[in-house]
Amino acid sequence: MANIHQVAKHAGVSVATVSRVLNGQNSVTAKTRIKVEDAIKQLNYEPSLLGRNLRNSESRLLLVLIPNISNPFYSEIINGIENTAIDLNYNILLCETDTNPDRENIYFDLVRKKMADGIISMDPAVNVETLTKLGKTHAIIQCSEYAVDSGIPYVTIDNLEAAYRAVKHLIRIGHTRIALINSDQKYLYARQRQLGYQKALEEHGLHMDEELIFHTQGLGFEYGQQAMKKVLSQKQRPTAIFAVSDLLAIGALKEIHSHSLKVPEDIAVVGFDKIAFSNMTHPTLTTVAQPMYQMGTIAAKMLVDKIQGKEVESLILDHELVIRESTLG
Amino acid sequence: MANIHQVAKHAGVSVATVSRVLNGQNSVTAKTRIKVEDAIKQLNYEPSLLGRNLRNSESRLLLVLIPNISNPFYSEIINGIENTAIDLNYNILLCETDTNPDRENIYFDLVRKKMADGIISMDPAVNVETLTKLGKTHAIIQCSEYAVDSGIPYVTIDNLEAAYRAVKHLIRIGHTRIALINSDQKYLYARQRQLGYQKALEEHGLHMDEELIFHTQGLGFEYGQQAMKKVLSQKQRPTAIFAVSDLLAIGALKEIHSHSLKVPEDIAVVGFDKIAFSNMTHPTLTTVAQPMYQMGTIAAKMLVDKIQGKEVESLILDHELVIRESTLG
DNA sequence: ATGAAAGCGCTAACAC
């Protein structure tokens, strides 16, 4: 593997000139440029990013912290991040935290040790103090979930409003006994969506029955299924379910079916996120669409801006209620 | 941000000694070590990986090339890769190729330019020649899919045998008219699974009807749905479907339902991969379990071995037919 | 337009 010195020697120029050619500076004669390019080709030279990055004090790597890679909600976001990163000549270091502080700390070290230029965090609650502190000295953006007073810019949607509209839809089509399948209250979105649920009920003079609120221990469908089991064991069964994620809603759907009940005839179901699979269930799932791809795109742009020292403002994106079969009739 | 020199100065020792402390060498007096550690703490020093990596001519990054991040089949594999990488003190650079040669080339450059120490490729067919060539000079492992004569080690399963068993199961429970929903034949696994399908039919003296073989243009469920539409438009409807992936099978399921047909009563369905969703469908999906997590684990180990110059052997892992509701009765 | 040389932050060979 040749280095820049050998190229310079072979081309009969100085390393500075080679570097100029490499970086497309126009202060090089066409003739000299040709010589250098020939040498590069002949020696099969590839400039080392290790050298360049050290010199430039940057890694051109963005750390993406994601709780769980298997959750399809994040796939779309990552898509947006990656495409934007590529455009801006960055690459992403995808890191799964499993909501584990130790794990997250390993990844934080990458930015502390200059192996990453900044962080997009999607699970800031894991380690709020550390994140907040790190945010003072390093470029960080929060995406979807955010720690409110971390002072770190975020991009997200209005979860309260979105949940409010979802539940209002259920009320509008005649439901009065609506269960909430929520995840752990440690998540900001969980608290916000619950507030939206309450707001809708109150606004329509419906009694908010604590017995109709179920909290899951995890985010996978199996937890939706478990929760639904509890819902169905109630003496007075609700006629509708609002689940705070499609995954939970799909688990609920499964459980409803296994009791030979029909959706939406016996029970209507609304999910949240509009993951691809929500359109493949039987029946298809009414859900709240989040602009996942766009959110990723924006988070990446914000982060690169931040890295470059620009001012960055938090952003709240639009959502949309998508009515499908699970709430028909 | 302090550097090693400032730490050395502050501690009253040389940079070499600081480096020794940093790397846990035991040739340092306890007293000296303390001094250094104090200085590190006081200065809030974090060693730069940029410097270290340049010096060591390594990046400690593994490039993971994946066709599509939204496909849940890969999520589990990536999980295995990442956990193993962390254990071995590496990190992963996750890159989505979208089966696009240009895109892949951008990523190949990362390893050519020393920003990654090796590659785990999951879609080697995109760019076989380039990959083969790169494999001569760089550490590469193929995972799941592989280019047969690239000479690059791989870890996978026996796709022919797995498909053979899946179809045999359908035959055993009485089906004689079995359609194949296959993806593009450009994929090795698609060709291998089709051979397994044929083998099972032949072995039972069943006629292989070309009209029962359907090729999709893509891998998402919408393509399974499309294919199923064609299947159902046949004059003589098959009684069973073997789809080469769960995603396709789930799309097929959807289409079957929308024709008010019942699975497995009217049509039995078998998928492939055992993705998490395959247990959430209605009915649950009979499928072939691939050891995705283990495959990722092994691929990562193989790659690190290769990077360290060790000999690496290709590996074929076990699979398992998981019989669920979609083929009951 | 080009070259010489310093230096990014680190490790390790060598000397004591």
Place this chain on the structure above:
DNA sequence: GTGTTAGCGCTTTCAT
């Protein structure tokens, strides 16, 4: 056990 120093491969300032 510790220090001195070269050098990993690059970019950039300052000369010329």
